[in-house]
Amino acid sequence: MTADLTESDSFFxxxxxxxxxxxxxxxxxxxxxxAPRGVTRDRLLGLAYVGHRAPTTGLLHLxxxxxxxxxDAEVAQALALAHQAANAPFDAVxxxxxxxxxxxxxxxxxxxxxxxxxxxxxxxxxxALADRAIARGVSDLDTLFERATCxxxxxxxxxxxxxxxxxxxxxxxxxxxxxxxxxxxxxxxxADEALRRLxxxxxxxxxxxxxxxxxCALLLLTGRTAEAEAVAVEQIGDNPKRRPLVDGVRALLxxxxxxxxxxGSSGRLLRHAVAQATTPGLVLEFGVRRGTSLExxxxxxxxxxxxxxSFEGLPEGWVNTPxxxxxxGRQLPDVRPNARLHVGWFDDSLPPFLAAHPGPVxxxxxxxxxxxxxxxxxxxxxxxxxxxxxxxxxEYIGNHSWxxxxxxxxxxxxxxxxxxxxxxxxSPFTKQVAFRIRAIGGAA
Ligand SMILES: C[S@@+](CC[C@H](N)C(=O)[O-])C[C@H]1O[C@@H](n2cnc3c(N)ncnc32)[C@H](O)[C@@H]1O
Numbered sequence: 001m002t003a004d005l006t007e008s009d010s011f012f013x014x015x016x017x018x019x020x021x022x023x024x025x026x027x028x029x030x031x032x033x034x035a036p037r038g039v040t041r042d043r044l045l046g047l048a049y050v051g052h053r054a055p056t057t058g059l060l061h062l063x064x065x066x067x068x069x070x071x072d073a074e075v076a077q078a079l080a081l082a083h084q085a086a087n088a089p090f091d092a093v094x095x096x097x098x099x100x101x102x103x104x105x106x107x108x109x110x111x112x113x114x115x116x117x118x119x120x121x122x123x124x125x126x127x128a129l130a131d132r133a134i135a136r137g138v139s140d141l142d143t144l145f146e147r148a149t150c151x152x153x154x155x156x157x158x159x160x161x162x163x164x165x166x167x168x169x170x171x172x173x174x175x176x177x178x179x180x181x182x183x184x185x186x187x188x189x190x191a192d193e194a195l196r197r198l199x200x201x202x203x204x205x206x207x208x209x210x211x212x213x214x215x216c217a218l219l220l221l222t223g224r225t226a227e228a229e230a231v232a233v234e235q236i237g238d239n240p241k242r243r244p245l246v247d248g249v250r251a252l253l254x255x256x257x258x259x260x261x262x263x264g265s266s267g268r269l270l271r272h273a274v275a276q277a278t279t280p281g282l283v284l285e286f287g288v289r290r291g292t293s294l295e296x297x298x299x300x301x302x303x304x305x306x307x308x309x310s311f312e313g314l315p316e317g318w319v320n321t322p323x324x325x326x327x328x329g330r331q332l333p334d335v336r337p338n339a340r341l342h343v344g345w346f347d348d349s350l351p352p353f354l355a356a357h358p359g360p361v362x363x364x365x366x367x368x369x370x371x372x373x374x375x376x377x378x379x380x381x382x383x384x385x386x387x388x389x390x391x392x393x394x395e396y397i398g399n400h401s402w403x404x405x406x407x408x409x410x411x412x413x414x415x416x417x418x419x420x421x422x423x424x425x426x427s428p429f430t431k432q433v434a435f436r437i438r439a440i441g442g443a444a
Pocket of ligand 1: 308314
């Protein structure tokens with residue numbers, strides 16, 4: 001292979017054909033064996049590794065290509081996708097923004113950047129971008145989907161439902177559109193309508209089989225046990241993608257309060273849970289990130305609220321995400337005037353806070369994902385809980401590792417402190433669960 005090989009050479013044309021056919025492994029082997037070192041080799045190796053689900057190796061090659069060709073749009077795009085695949089939404093945004101600057105008129109660029117903002121929890125930026133694109137006449141399905149999803153994430157439930165309807169009017173077979181709309185329809189039209197939409201989603205071409213887990217979960221939570229069991233036999237079985245949500249919901253059933261309510265919207269569940277927390281005391285959130293949930297809590301609480309976060313992401317890896325994921329680059333969100341932020345790792349920030357703030361806990365939202373963070377919080381607050389205190393978890397059901405995460409931390413806390421509790425709100429779609437402490441350490 002000669003060193004003056006150019007991008008137009010048939011060797012590289014063959015490699016591109018392999019990439020287009022998703023034959024990434026063959027492309028990698030042929031590039032390593034036959035391509036001279038240089039920007040083209042690095043660019044294509046980067047693309048091939050990203051496609052081969054080895055984004056870290058892909059990133060090495062792409063960064064090398066970038067050093068030589070900083071304005072190469074294909075490299076920027078591959079870097080953006082590689083960061084997205086590597087679960088690094090904060091860094092992915094930087095690359096999608098660069099790509100948008102390099103190719104502002106490329107088809108799909110608005111939806112891609114909006115999706116990157118959404119994954120980085122920058123819902124307002126994503127929504128503004130989608131709105132601007134739609135105002136310019138862009139109306140592809142991805143942009144419509146991003147708009148609806150961001151409205152849902154912001155808790156603008158009725159607008160979100162209308163936006164999902166706008167998407168489904170363009171493509172009535174959009175499975176993710178039906179799935180997203182089921183959650184928003186829950187509060188407005190009830191669980192039966194949510195179930196109808198979920199069943200509709202399963203009939204769309206390319207539907208995600210996990211929708212069956214949501215159907216089974218809603219049937220269990222609404223007491224339609226025979227129907228739920230039939231779905232469990234026919235559609236859930238031992239399927240590792242469908243089973244976790246159903247198992248998690250089954251673990252909740254013995255604790256369901258007679259007046260428990262179902263939600264599909266994070267903000268609505270939080271506001272309801274705050275309203276149910278009538279024992280006076282501290283209102284706390286662990287895991288603030290961009291401040292979306294703190295906004296709901298602060299608005300509903302009618303008192304000072306406290307948000308705790310390192311703003312550096314998770315302190316350790318979680319499932320297939322690296323430590324540091326969910327960082328905001330130490331940027332603090334704007335919060336309501338009644339919200340105070342406490343920056344740092346929970347083990348460092350909680351002890352001095354508790355020393356300065358005596359008294360019980362009224363409400364706590366634990367949205368820090370991993371077992372160790374939930375355990376730190378529950379252990380530190382154990383003697384502040386009273387009968388009537390409310391604890392919301394954000395990742396309690398649905399994840400593959402649910403038994404080892406917040407569920408484990410809560411069950412250990414329950415056993416260690418003789419806690420009696422009930423579950424008065426569940427949102428399978430957002431994985432949230434709200435518990436009311438009925439008795440602790442013998443006090444009822
Ligand atoms: C899922 S995000 C929080 C999302 C937020 N509630 C919202 O509404 O978008 C989890 C956050 O927990 C924080 N976190 C997790 N464990 C932590 C710990 N031990 N100490 C400090 N922050 C932690 C991360 O920095 C991250 O911002």
